[in-house]
Amino acid sequence: WSKSDLTVLGSKIYYYSITGSTNEDAKKLAREGVPDGTLVIAEKQHKARGRMGRAWNSPDGGLWLSVILRPNFVPMDAPKLTIMTAVAVTEAIIQTTGIHAEIKWPNDILADGKKVCGILTEMSAEMDAINHVIIGVGINVNNNDFPDELKGIGTSLKQIKGENINRLALLSALLKKLEYYYIKAENEGFHEVFEKWRSLCINLGKKINITGKNDVFEGTAIDIDEFGALLVRTENGEVVRVLSGDVSLR
Ligand code: BTN
Numbered sequence: 230w231s232k233s234d235l236t237v238l239g240s241k242i243y244y245y246s247i248t249g250s251t252n253e254d255a256k257k258l259a260r261e262g263v264p265d266g267t268l269v270i271a272e273k274q275h276k277a278r279g280r281m282g283r284a285w286n287s288p289d290g291g292l293w294l295s296v297i298l299r300p301n302f303v304p305m306d307a308p309k310l311t312i313m314t315a316v317a318v319t320e321a322i323i324q325t326t327g328i329h330a331e332i333k334w335p336n337d338i339l340a341d342g343k344k345v346c347g348i349l350t351e352m353s354a355e356m357d358a359i360n361h362v363i364i365g366v367g368i369n370v371n372n373n374d375f376p377d378e379l380k381g382i383g384t385s386l387k388q389i390k391g392e393n394i395n396r397l398a399l400l401s402a403l404l405k406k407l408e409y410y411y412i413k414a415e416n417e418g419f420h421e422v423f424e425k426w427r428s429l430c431i432n433l434g435k436k437i438n439i440t441g442k443n444d445v446f447e448g449t450a451i452d453i454d455e456f457g458a459l460l461v462r463t464e465n466g467e468v469v470r471v472l473s474g475d476v477s478l479r
Pocket of ligand 1: 249250251252253274276277278279280281283285287292293294295337346347348349365366367368
């Protein structure tokens, strides 16, 4: 694709045919001082990580990438970059494939009710300044093989569409969307991203179960607040903020 449309994203690109984890590579590169917007991308990962210490299945055919960002906002704003990425991925999938992709809070992208993309954001901050944020994105594009434990839970864009998807077109659309929202966020904040997120999220207005470390509770997801926390109205009418944990639709 043409990098000429982009000013920040892909300012430097590290491409590997195989690596352990692009998030790990990105972490090392970030410490070495690579610029804002550096992209690390691999055809295949053998030690990829997902959220909550899980492994992430990364065979040939997917898009496995990490972006190193050095934003000028405070650490508390970093989770908003995950929301921004979820919106950018979902819009890029819709735009390039026509598949009706949706966001499941906090940051899974679903299509046909199954997971097609996961996002793992990791931050390094000192005092009240962000040093760097690594946004890891894994999209099941043309990969077909899912281990038994993912059958029924994960799918790929190819499986949904019944044909190969142009990975470069999808990557290009994703980088353009990410750059647009990133520059906008630095200049004007996250208002537009949050509005888009609301229209793409499947949880809002629905009954959900929140599975935390030690407990499960039920409620109705009503909105996200300005920090990206999910607001859930419990059965006794109380509104609680949920920052992490797994959300499952009832
Ligand atoms: C999740 O659990 O949903 C998040 C999955 C994130 C996977 C991506 S693939 C590219 C990057 N490198 C990693 O090791 N993980 C992320």
